[in-house]
Amino acid sequence: MKNTLPQLRSDKGLSQEALAEAVGVSRQTIISIEKGRFDPSLPLAFRLAELFDCTIEDIFTPEAQATNQSASA
Template identity: 70%
Template sequence: MRNRLPELRRERRWSQETLASMLGVSRQTIISIEKGRFDPSLPLAFQIAGVFDLTIEDIFTPDAAKAAPLSAPIRPSLGAPRSHSEGFPREKASIL
């Protein structure tokens, strides 16, 4: 995932150590996020957005090269129950 952390830190004149301290993480974590070696957890991403007073989307963008395209459209799974013949032997389907 791409991010704007180095740019945003420089604008505020914060070191990696300063940002790490504000977030309660190690400087190495900040380095790894900035270099794209580590994607932050959702709670950490929200915390990062909070210290910069921005949205997560303002800071992080998906890396298009790494994003896997969907092979088929996603369809809702709520609907009529499946018959016994759809992938389960009759005796196992009755357990379900």
């Protein structure tokens, strides 16, 4: 799944470690999500959206949808 987590985290001035602590996961989990190797659970996705004051859809986009949006642009 594509995500905007690195940009959101950077905009808020958070390190991967600080973000991990804020949402109750390990730094390795944040790294894996940012690299698209791991899709978060729904509760984790909600915690991230709440932290960044946005919707889950603002953070995460399914691969197929991201590819289709790129092709139409």
